[in-house]
Amino acid sequence: MRSVIAFENVAYSYGGGELLSDISLRLAPGSFHFLTGPSGAGKSTFLKLCYAELLPTAGHLSLFDREVRSLSRDDIALTRRRIGVVHQDCQFLDHLPLAANVTLPLTVAGRTGEAKDLNDLLGWVGLGALGQALPPSLSGGERQRAALARAIIMGPDVILADEPTGNLDWEMSLRLLTLLTELNRMGKTVLVATHDLNLIRQAKSQVPARVLRIAKRRIQLAGADL
Amino acid sequence: MKLPLFLRDDSGTDSVVPPSGHTAWLTSFTAAAMAFLAVFALALSLAAGNLAARWSDALDRTATVRLSAPEDQIDLQTKAILDTLATTPGIASARAMTDEEQRALLAPWFGPDLPIDSLPLPRLIEITEDGTGYDTEGLRQRLAAEAPGAVLDDHTRWRRPLAVAASRLRLLGLLSIVLITGATAAMITLAASAALAANAQVIRTLRLVGARDAYIARAFVRRFTLRALVGAAIGTALGMLGVALLPAADSAGGFLTGLGFHGAGWLLPLALPPLTALVAFAATRASAFRKLRELT
Structure with a gap:
């Protein structure tokens, strides 16, 4: 496989105008990237393109070497099972307990038998005692950690995280970063959108991470100044 | 008894959709009311058919000479x-x-x-x-x-309008069943669409974690089909009870006292609950896939 996610002259326009323009980028298997940039620059939009919630309005985007526009709705669903996403707004099913939410990707894939390590996983993200709690009763930080647990429970090839440490204290942020770097060492491709420059500096001391910056609708490689 | 595949919840599909409120009893009530009406429409249609046959048989082969x-x-x-x-x-x-x-x-x-x-x-x-x-x-x-002084009456002037009236009545009964089926499909489609729209956020989350449309649709289809089946079974039972309690036909009885089922005819209304479930299945499935494409 040449790349897990490949952008080729990709643009994305909302009704009001072009948000991303002429993006060409390849995320190689096992790479670690940070995506940074000012608020509203298009970081979340870029991530949504990466898991096909949005489709490019121009250019070519491939996920696991398949052109995203050629994917059927079922293909997109199957592709998303290979991509763990930590959403900024941490969407959960509020009527299900936390444990059922974390194992939801396994449930929808018909792989409920693979949830054996759930307690270990919940314990690792510090939610071991909250398996039966309903999502509305969780704090922002707890929801973010639960979202991370859900994102990795399928053992995805790619992990996308949108501001994953936004509601976490520094200790928990480091813990999360350690988990992401461990997953990266296991061969997972990781892309983290964040404002947190300290987190990026910390990560660069652990893994050879590349830093991408969105500015003026385009993505540039940053790094020397971080 | 093992449920058909589309009604089983082997994969825990059902639990991912939150319990819905008013759409649940609305679907069951609609199915019950429609099945109740369909039983009477069926009874009307069968009675009209029997009447048409009886009148035709009785009048077709006889004539009268009136001598004054x-x-x-x-x-x-x-x-x-x-x-x-x-x-x-x-x-x-x-x-x-x-x-x-x-x-x-x-x-x-x-x-x-x-x-x-x-x-x-x-x-x-x-x-x-x-x-x-x-x-x-x-x-x-x-x-x-x-x-x-003899006048031959071959009953044509009686037979024709009676046979026409009876066959039209039968047609009306069958048309009523078709309309009831259509109205049931429309009501269940509306209820299913409302349930899907109310669960837009749930559907979005399920799609984002890799659920296929068929998986999400199955949760809704299963619910609405079962509700329609149960509602229609209750409505059919009540309708059959109502028909059974109608006065029995006798020599002094008119058309209405002949409204009912006879012999194997009692089995026909039993087809209404599965038919309603089938209509609910098709309506919800079509509605679910259409709505899923709109929502995500």
């Missing part, structure tokens, strides 16, 4: 008519009705104590065809020559 003549000519002309009929091809038998039979015919209108001897009633002669049919116009001309 002076008293001293009655017997003579009656004999002449019977002789004429006996030699007419297509007529199996002919006989003059007795006074008792004529009194029985008039009893519903004038009561059982009608003094038939003192009334100038015409003599009625009943004709039974043999199935090949006879030449109506030729017979009329022969009767006019043999018995000037």
Whole structure:
């Protein structure tokens, strides 16, 4: 496989105008990237393109070497099972307990038998005692950690995280970063959108991470100044 | 009993959709009400069909000669008519009705104590065809020559409007069932669409974690199909009970007392719950896939 996610002259326009323009980028298997940039620059939009919630309005985007526009709705669903996403707004099913939410990707894939390590996983993200709690009763930080647990429970090839440490204290942020770097060492491709420059500096001391910056609708490689 | 595959919850599909409120009982109530009405429409249609067949059978093979003549000519002309009929091809038998039979015919209108001897009633002669049919116009001309007071009534003027009315009534009954089925589908589609729209956030989350449309649709389809099945079963049971409690048909009964099921006809309403479930399945499935494409 040449790349897990490949952008080729990709643009994305909302009704009001072009948000991303002429993006060409390849995320190689096992790479670690940070995506940074000012608020509203298009970081979340870029991530949504990466898991096909949005489709490019121009250019070519491939996920696991398949052109995203050629994917059927079922293909997109199957592709998303290979991509763990930590959403900024941490969407959960509020009527299900936390444990059922974390194992939801396994449930929808018909792989409920693979949830054996759930307690270990919940314990690792510090939610071991909250398996039966309903999502509305969780704090922002707890929801973010639960979202991370859900994102990795399928053992995805790619992990996308949108501001994953936004509601976490520094200790928990480091813990999360350690988990992401461990997953990266296991061969997972990781892309983290964040404002947190300290987190990026910390990560660069652990893994050879590349830093991408969105500015003026385009993505540039940053790094020397971080 | 094992449920059909599309109604089973082998994969925990059901639990991912939150329990819905008003759409649950709305679907069951609609299915029950529609099934209740469908039972009566079915009973109406069957009764009209039976009636049409009965009237046709009773009137199709018989005719009547009505003889009005002076008293001293009655017997003579009656004999002449019977002789004429006996030699007419297509007529199996002919006989003059007795006074008792004529009194029985008039009893519903004038009561059982009608003094038939003192009334100038015409003599009625009943004709039974043999199935090949006879030449109506030729017979009329022969009767006019043999018995000037005889009038042949082949029941056409009664039979045709009755048969037409009965067959139209039957058609209306069947049309009602089609309309009820359509209305059920429409109501369930609306309820399913409302449930899907109310769960847009749930659906979005499921899609984002890799759920396929078929998986999400199955949760809704299963719920609505089961609700429709249960509602229709209740409505059908109540409808059948209502039909069973209608007054029994008897000799004095009119059309309405003949409304009901007979013999194997009682099995027909039992097809309504599975039919309703099938309609709910198709309506919810179509609605779910359409809505899923809109929502995500």
